[in-house]
Amino acid sequence: MTLRRGALVALPLGFLAIFYVYPVVSILLTGLVEDGLFDFTPFVEVLRSPSFRGVAWFTIWQAVASTALTVLAAMPIAYVLARYEFPGKRLISALLTVPFVMPTVVVGSAFLALLGSQSPIGINLSRTIWIIFAAHVFFNLSVVVRTVGGLWSHLDPRLEEAARSLGATRWQAFRTTTLPLLRPALVAATSIVFLFTFTSFGVILILGGLTYATLEVEIYRQTTAVLNFPIAAALAIVQLVGVTAILWFYTRYQRRRDVGLSLLPAGSVARRPSTLRQRLTVTATIAYLAVLVLVPLAVLVGRSFDAGSPLRFYQALTETGTGSTAFVSPLEAIGNSLWIAATATVIALVIGMSAAAVVAYSEGRAARSFDLLLMLPLGTSAVTIGFGMLIALDWPVDLRANVLLIPLAHALVAIPFVVRLSVPVMRSVQPRLREAAAMLGASPARIWREIDLPIAARALAVSAGFAFAISLGEFGATSFIARPDTPTLPIAIIRLLGRPGALNFGQAMAMSTILMAVTAAVVLLVDRMRIRDVGEF
Secondary structure (H helix, E strand, O other): OOOOOOOOOHHHHHHHHHHHHHHHHHHHHHHHEEOOEEOOHHHHHHHHOHHHHHHHHHHHHHHHHHHHHHHHHHHHHHHHHHHEOOOOHHHHHHHHHHHHHOOHHHHHHHHHHHHOOOOOOOOOOOOOHHHHHHHHHHHHHHHHHHHHHHHHOOOOOHHHHHHHHOOOOHHHHHHHHHHHHHHHHHHHHHHHHHHHHHOOOHHHHHHOOOOOOOHHHHHHHHHHOOOOHHHHHHHHHHHHHHHHHHHHHHHHHHHHHOOOOOOOOHHHHOEOOOOHHHHHHHHHHHHHHHHHHHHHHHHHHHHOOOOOOOOHHHHHOOOOOOOOOOOOOHHHHHHHHHHHHHHHHHHHHHHHHHHHHHHHHOOOHHHHHHHHHHHHHHHOOHHHHHHHHHHHOOOOOOOOOOOOHHHHHHHHHHHHHHHHHHHHHHHOOOHHHHHHHHHOOOOHHHHHHHHHHHHHHHHHHHHHHHHHHHHHHOOOOHHHHOOOOOOOHHHHHHHHHOOOOHHHHHHHHHHHHHHHHHHHHHHHHHHHHOOOOHHHO
């Protein structure tokens, strides 16, 4: 199969061209073209304005600080999970993934309940930078633990032991032997965390408001409140430049620092804690992890119940007029999220599996370029994508008022996950099986159905789970394209949080708890199905 053969490549290319490339290019044209001529006035205004420069500077330094705090918080957990074997380790590893795929509005709601004006521990950090830092650490903790801990679990511990035997302290041994070996994983993790915090939207909007506005929030404000599309487009261009610079730096560093390592099987590295010090280290780390991850979620669940009538807020979700909009009840918003997530999952699987087949069965520069193109939506801000769809998709058919645009946007974000999960499995299929089937007269469709699909079925199920969870929590793009009568759960939650009154706040906590429970269930199910070894198939 080549990139010029078959309709497989046409489907994902057409989808990306219409729903990604066209909207992003439209933003560039909106920001720089006026009456067919280049007009740099909005761009110059953004660069010269002290307020816009302040937003850009805040976006950068809060991302740097959030990334540093996340790495510091995650390293002890990564060490313990990499070096020790203990009961419940697999469950802890799975639970660590839950915050990362948790909807940003749920994370914001959890920390608003824990550290807001009605904090159960008496600490009010609402509308401060510290509550934003705390939420960012919670949200991105698993990225560092999974990335760094994944490599750490394969490094030979005898290297540090040799350094200790030569008189080095524990810190010196780590700094001179282990840390240099972990550097590629650390750079990868910090780049990802920086990218996510640089484009942070939901967390900032809920916890910081306009006081601590990032470029994402300012684009949203200029579009929805000020209706200044040229300035919003210019800000989106500035953000695209920043995101591109981050991805360029990471790619360049990885290419220059890509060296081979002698790695051991994880099972031969991890050991059961034998000394009192080791057991205390494991116990303290588990307690520390519980404070970081479980306490905010537990407070969120607790605030979803009313002291006088425990189920009052949940019962109010069925009442029209007290919910997210004047048009629908919060219960309908839950229904909207479920059918939109199901639709987005189907679209992501169809497009993603077609793209994965092209990548898996093709070779050469064209295949690698196609693979890179599929990953671009992950490196682009969701707000930028939503804004681009809002201003671009009115021709040749106006899709902006069509509710199907929401699952299409969600699928765009989920497709890279489907591709990344499916390609390794598809490549594991022996070519001689397909060749034998073709010699017996089987059509390409039947070869795929009878040989590839049964082997890829588990990857398909895992991909479906991730796509469903991603769609449930997507907020950035949805905030631009959701209609008043079809809000999703995140949109309904943010609207409830913007209304005064204990009932609205309680309903927001109840809806966040429901969204958290569904997301956690999907993630834990996916973790049980996750492919650990191609040989399992």
